[in-house]
Amino acid sequence: MKIDDLVLVSIDDHVVEPPDMFRNHVPAKWADQAPRVVTDDAGVEQWVYRGRATGIIGLNAVVSWPAEEWGFDPAGFAEMRPGAYDIHDRVRDMDRNGILASMCFPTFAGFSAGHLNHVKDDVTVVMVQAYNDWHVDEWAGTYPGRFLPLALLPTWDPKLMVAEIRRVAAKGAKAVTMPELPHLEGLPSYHDLGFWGPVFQALSETGLVMCLHIGIGFGALKLAADSPVDNMIILATQISALAAQDLLWGPAFRTYPDLKVAFSEAGIGWIPFYLDRCDRHYTNQKWLRRDFGGRLPSEVFREHSLACYVTDPAALKGRHEIGIDTIAWECDYPHSDSIWPDAPEFVLAELNSAGVPDNEIDKITWQNACRFFGWDPFAVIPREQATVGALRAKATDVETAVVPRAEWARRYAAKHPQPA
Amino acid sequence: MKIDDLVLVSIDDHVVEPPDMFRNHVPAKWADQAPRVVTDDAGVEQWVYRGRATGIIGLNAVVSWPAEEWGFDPAGFAEMRPGAYDIHDRVRDMDRNGILASMCFPTFAGFSAGHLNHVKDDVTVVMVQAYNDWHVDEWAGTYPGRFLPLALLPTWDPKLMVAEIRRVAAKGAKAVTMPELPHLEGLPSYHDLGFWGPVFQALSETGLVMCLHIGIGFGALKLAADSPVDNMIILATQISALAAQDLLWGPAFRTYPDLKVAFSEAGIGWIPFYLDRCDRHYTNQKWLRRDFGGRLPSEVFREHSLACYVTDPAALKGRHEIGIDTIAWECDYPHSDSIWPDAPEFVLAELNSAGVPDNEIDKITWQNACRFFGWDPFAVIPREQATVGALRAKATDVETAVVPRAEWARRYAAKHPQPA
DSSP: OOGGGOOEEEEEEEOOOOTTTTTTTSOGGGGGGSOEEEEOTTSOEEEEETTEEEEOBGGGGOTTSOGGGOSSSBOOGGGSOGGGTOHHHHHHHHHHTTEEEEEEEOSTTOTTSTTTTTSOSHHHHHHHHHHHHIIIIIIITTSTTSBOOEEOOOTTOHHHHHHHHHHHHHTTOOEEEOOSSGGGGTSOOTTOHHHHHHHHHHHHHHTOEEEEETTTTGGGBOOOTTOOHHHHHHHTTHHHHHHHHHHHHSSHHHHOTTOOEEEETOOSTHHHHHHHHHHHHHHHOGGGOOOOTTSOHHHHHHHHEEEEESOOHHHHHTHHHHOTTSEEEOOOTTSTTOOOSOHHHHHHHHHHHTTOOHHHHHIIIIIHHHHHHTOOTTTTSOHHHHSHHHHHHTOTTSOOSOOOHHHHHHHHHHHSOOOO | OOGGGOOEEEEEEEOOOOTTTTTTTSOGGGGGGSOEEEEOTTSOEEEEETTEEEEOBGGGGOTTSOGGGOSSSBOOGGGSOGGGTOHHHHHHHHHHTTEEEEEEEOSTTOTTSHHHHTSOSHHHHHHHHHHHHIIIIIIITTSTTSBOOEEOOOTTOHHHHHHHHHHHHHTTOOEEEOOSSGGGGTSOOTTOHHHHHHHHHHHHHHTOEEEEETTTTGGGBOOOTTOOHHHHHHHTTHHHHHHHHHHHHSSHHHHOTTOOEEEETOOSTTHHHHHHHHHHHHHHOGGGOOOOTTSOHHHHHHHHEEEEESOOHHHHHTHHHHOTTSEEEOOOTTSTTOOOSOHHHHHHHHHHHTTOOHHHHHIIIIIHHHHHHTOOTTSSSOHHHHSHHHHHHTOTTSOOSOOOHHHHHHHHHHHSOOOO
């Protein structure tokens, strides 16, 4: 495989929502209740919705910053590489990184809309819909063929969720982002089909994928109060096995054979161990009389799951223990784990180290994701224009240097002069 | 490798403590305060210590029961295969299973002595010491060369722990069993060297291994209230990465280069994924300025750790990603995950499936464990008498049939007639 012949579809990136995102999508009646960006007395920009403020931490927008400037301190729009929030810059950064298409998770809204859904009422439904309209029509819609639209849901009410799933499916969304472990948010767990059953049914019928992004369920771990921040970053993927467990060993996967789940940014190395453990438990603890319909739990897991990774070198060597049709790569732009602008080189080197042949590289870098999300990568952009080589050829002028936060802020000020 | 030529050292089995275990080991002054077995009104035997009762669940003694009789309901001594609690029967069951040597974790006392340590006073120190004396002198001492003695600690007090570590080391203990995540038990976390430092120092100086058995830290996971029992059994190994994280990324491993930790029954398949994630975090998140002394976190982990598994087929294929000197097998007799009486066949088939060569089989089945615990397997029993073939030749008369609980109880009653 030559670098230039790779096709890269990244099914986990992030959009830092631009301050004007709600402008065109909230009916006038509710316009004054829409989330808005407020600059506090310390000069920090925060999104405020219904009295609750949410900042944007630096780690969520590090792309092209010097490593020593990363951190949890808040980042304002001025300091960010514009590709974080500006659709035109984003697509140029994708071109430079050889990325044909991207699925973008929210930032201020919360991975499963928690920063909107803290107020559970009709106004929030309007805002969730406005978010989705912006995301599908404006963010993804500006560049057809470059994005797999991902919708939020009003997670507190199954009827509202079902209605929104059908609405966004009709307008082209390919997935919804949902809680890893809803019981942590005061909702019924995924074992409760009385609550989640209609949602799983609607997802099954529309073909939309349920994305469970790491981080949402981090509260599942009771860590020591004096444990360092490394624990959170390194252990976040441990939650994915907990989420898989609830779906696989609860009724969800076995009741809804068409339900599809992407374990977003979960890594893939936990899967062979987890599935061996599931199969051993199933065949060993027969007294529990679990019924997987004549199959093994590992088989049922693979029928429903897409395993998503940024970098996972050892796991790629054991790719057939995971399932070669179950693995999909992701970029995580503009977060601290992202690989930019050299994703093609990084990804191919890791795949080569693991001895992955060309046909399997294609599965991992685009085919599995496109099949799973029901998205034709070449519907708009022909394959010969979709490769790393073709995309990069359009973006030779994209600046790839390390640029300090202060320099971004200087450029931003020059571009956005304050009224005198 | 021929079955008969295997040498098997199992570094995780369990003793169901016999009712008379304290008889010879508690000074007369405290004899009436020692834990004792009481039969309640429902006929269930329970250990009672200082007002708190602890039963023995069936899953902890299933060996040779029919699968449909497994479960969480309590098991009395009468129903158990005697090898669970009787040292002579145990050694015969080990012979039949080709096991040269075994390290036995507690049952009623709790894996890290929680069922004694709930009362934190001098009397409990006496009972912990009595337990250890029984375990080293009576349980292990009856059959020299067949056991690696494992001691309990009075976990609430570093000075007491240090004293007990030195005392049991002097009498031949090879390891201590400790909490996976002490902060869950109201103790300082392993990040706190003010508390744990002297303990780590004493372990380092004596060469005793710190064993962290799965299950102790299960409370670290906030699972859904309606999740099935499968979750607990399947996910218990997730805690091992949390424990490793506190030791590797906290100061313990880097401050005490000789500290040794066995992740007992933790499985081994989580390790390559975890270590890749650690190394990536270390090299990527440079702003955190962590210092592993010019090495990678994965290297430091391997210097300190022994990874222990019962069955882990996919992980054995990736054994070099774990570290071929880091893996040790265990039997888990008489628990529900144990393999008896055909451990040799099971273990060798799994190793063969993973393509493990003979020299690596020896590492995994005995050499790594013996090196790590500082235990010479052939000091008492010459190698030619220590193999599966030699041990089994002594035990051809051991009954291996499935025997229902009621039949064990009938035999027990016949052997232990009640006074009229």
